Amino acid sequence: MSIVAEHVHFGYGESEVLHGVSLAVDQPEILALCGPNGAGKSTFLHLLGGLRRPTAGAVFLDGRPLAQVRPATRAARVAVVAQSLETAFDVTVEDLVALGRLHRLPLRDRLLLQPLHGEDRSAVEGALDELGLAPLRGRVIRELSGGERARALIAAALAQGADHMLLDEPTAHLDPAYRQEILEILRRLAAQGKRILIVLHDLTLAGLYADRVALLARGRLCALGAVDEVLREDVLRDVFRSPLRVLHHPEGGRPVVLPAPPGEDAPWRA
Amino acid sequence: MTSRWGAGALWMMLSVLFAEMLGALLIGPTGIAPGRVLSALFQPGGHGVISEIVWQIRLPRVIGAALVGAALGLAGAIMQALLRNPLADPYLIGTSSGASLGATVAQIAAPALALMPLGAFLGAAGAVLVASAATRARGAGSVTIVLVGYALSVILGAVSSLLLTFNHSGLVAIYFWFLGGLGNVGWPQAALLAAVLALGFVLSLVYRRELDALALGEREAQYFGVDVGRTRLVLLLLAGLVTAVAVSAAGLIGFVGLVAPHVARRVGGAQHGRTLVLSVVFGGAFLVLADTVARSLPVGEIPVGIVTAILGGPFFIWLLLRRRGALL
Numbered sequence: 001m002s003i004v005a006e007h008v009h010f011g012y013g014e015s016e017v018l019h020g021v022s023l024a025v026d027q028p029e030i031l032a033l034c035g036p037n038g039a040g041k042s043t044f045l046h047l048l049g050g051l052r053r054p055t056a057g058a059v060f061l062d063g064r065p066l067a068q069v070r071p072a073t074r075a076a077r078v079a080v081v082a083q084s085l086e087t088a089f090d091v092t093v094e095d096l097v098a099l100g101r102l103h104r105l106p107l108r109d110r111l112l113l114q115p116l117h118g119e120d121r122s123a124v125e126g127a128l129d130e131l132g133l134a135p136l137r138g139r140v141i142r143e144l145s146g147g148e149r150a151r152a153l154i155a156a157a158l159a160q161g162a163d164h165m166l167l168d169e170p171t172a173h174l175d176p177a178y179r180q181e182i183l184e185i186l187r188r189l190a191a192q193g194k195r196i197l198i199v200l201h202d203l204t205l206a207g208l209y210a211d212r213v214a215l216l217a218r219g220r221l222c223a224l225g226a227v228d229e230v231l232r233e234d235v236l237r238d239v240f241r242s243p244l245r246v247l248h249h250p251e252g253g254r255p256v257v258l259p260a261p262p263g264e265d266a267p268w269r270a
Numbered sequence: 271m272t273s274r275w276g277a278g279a280l281w282m283m284l285s286v287l288f289a290e291m292l293g294a295l296l297i298g299p300t301g302i303a304p305g306r307v308l309s310a311l312f313q314p315g316g317h318g319v320i321s322e323i324v325w326q327i328r329l330p331r332v333i334g335a336a337l338v339g340a341a342l343g344l345a346g347a348i349m350q351a352l353l354r355n356p357l358a359d360p361y362l363i364g365t366s367s368g369a370s371l372g373a374t375v376a377q378i379a380a381p382a383l384a385l386m387p388l389g390a391f392l393g394a395a396g397a398v399l400v401a402s403a404a405t406r407a408r409g410a411g412s413v414t415i416v417l418v419g420y421a422l423s424v425i426l427g428a429v430s431s432l433l434l435t436f437n438h439s440g441l442v443a444i445y446f447w448f449l450g451g452l453g454n455v456g457w458p459q460a461a462l463l464a465a466v467l468a469l470g471f472v473l474s475l476v477y478r479r480e481l482d483a484l485a486l487g488e489r490e491a492q493y494f495g496v497d498v499g500r501t502r503l504v505l506l507l508l509a510g511l512v513t514a515v516a517v518s519a520a521g522l523i524g525f526v527g528l529v530a531p532h533v534a535r536r537v538g539g540a541q542h543g544r545t546l547v548l549s550v551v552f553g554g555a556f557l558v559l560a561d562t563v564a565r566s567l568p569v570g571e572i573p574v575g576i577v578t579a580i581l582g583g584p585f586f587i588w589l590l591l592r593r594r595g596a597l598l
Contacts, residue, residue, distance in 0.1 A: 051493070082493070096486070099482055157493075160495075241470075
């Protein structure tokens with residue numbers, strides 16, 4: 001089970017955003033995709049999720065070109081989680097999570113207007129339970145806090161039953177406690193066998209929770225490897241063009257990334 | 271949290287609809303006693319003036335009003351979901367101006383043939399096809415569709431005005447046609463409406479979960495495995511066809527398609543399985559009421575579009591004022 005990008009290029013009109021990136025999401029783990037703003041992280045995630053087509057190169061789902069996979073089949077294997085969700089109508093948590101089963105709705109159930117039942121029902125219940133959303137199931141999405149909303153989006157992705165989960169900065173608008181909660185959830189899902197790729201801006205969180213880190217800058221993959229190999233001052237300086245400091249967490253020794261002290265110049269920054 | 275009466279509300283709305291239809295049958299300018307209307311109603315093959323009035327004038331009109339209202343409610347619910355816009359209505363994508371242009375051309379070209387309904391249908395269908403073609407353009411989102419529809423409305427409206435500038439003869443007929451009315455609905459129109467509405471209703475229910483997903487956003491629908499391009503095209507054509515048939519039968523009747531989905535969601539929540547059904551029933555009930563009011567005023571019959579606007583307009587404003595953030 002794998003999603004593999006091979007030398008993918010992507011551009012908007014004249015300007016190319018990705019210049020031949022290769023990456024495999026093929027292990028039950030958390031793979032963090034980090035890099036400066038505008039590096040092409042979200043674009044790359046959309047390519048992996050089959051939501052955009054590369055202009056050159058290809059993405060393969062279990063060895064098959066993703067471009068040839070039907071949307072419903074893709075959704076059964078790959079779940080994509082957006083950063084946030086703005087709803088125009090009063091959609092409830094349960095409504096949203098139930099949409100995770102949309103890709104496998106048989107024609108007979110459609111015609112008979114069957115409510116979700118059997119395996120689909122239990123997948124939805126399982127996802128609600130896993131993310132502690134059962135008490136909030138009837139709440140309207142837009143009345144939820146940011147952290148609850150992020151959990152609801154992950155629950156919908158979980159209900160899809162896909163082996164791969166691609167998350168686009170699900171922690172971006174969350175406070176530190178919620179960020180950690182979301183990553184704890186993802187760690188639990190990885191332990192259950194999910195192959196998780198997460199776009200993260202917070203390098204310290206990536207250091208604490210990821211199994212591997214990929215660094216993307218200026219449309220290229222600059223580093224890929226275990227946390228300790230990638231989150232190093234020399235590597236980060238080249239990627240971010242900024243003097244970052246890497247310390248080690250007093251408990252466990254994982255890398256912690258800090259900004260340089262005020263006043264330190266960054267002569268290499270473009 | 272939204273209140274959800276679900277099935278109870280549906281039965282209540284259906285009862286109201288049938289009560290209204292029955293009441294509407296009893297009312298008319300000829301002032302026939304209710305008992306005689308009812309006895310004529312239960313003798314379908316009967317002869318005489320009363321049977322003729324009940325079976326050939328009142329019944330098709332009342333059924334027609336219910337069907338047109340239901341069609342507008344259905345099309346409105348689909349459009350609001352597709353465009354993620356609670357202020358969308360069935361006419362938004364150029365349908366109304368397409369219909370107007372078609373009706374204008376028909377009236378000017380052959381005033382004696384009474385081709386306005388056919389012209390309106392062709393004009394509306396043409397506008398829907400153009401707007402649908404725009405959705406096939408690469409990366410066209412719901413905002414693009416709305417803007418294309420708007421531009422289309424402006425262009426078609428200008429062409430209609432141009433035609434009328436040089437042909438004053440059709441002005442009055444076209445003006446009253448714009449305002450809508452159910453006076454011309456007979457059995458053939460009612461049968462066509464029923465068939466198209468049934469098709470639209472069943473197909474949109476089959477796609478009800480795709481509508482749930484599309485209402486969240488096109489990207490979100492893609493995440494959940496919806497073939498967005500194809501699904502959106504099918505639903506847009508469906509809403510367009512239903513609207514075109516309704517417009518052809520009854521002219522431009524505003525506010526029904528806008529208001530019905532809102533009432534449906536207030537009552538039944540945001541799942542389209544419920545929204546579609548309740549929109550259809552409420553749309554029908556609203557228009558039967560409006561049409562009955564329109565034709566039983568002491569001043570004589572007025573165009574039903576005026577009544578729906580006067581009843582629906584304040585509701586629309588209330589809707590705008592109570593809307594809390596989060597939208598558009």
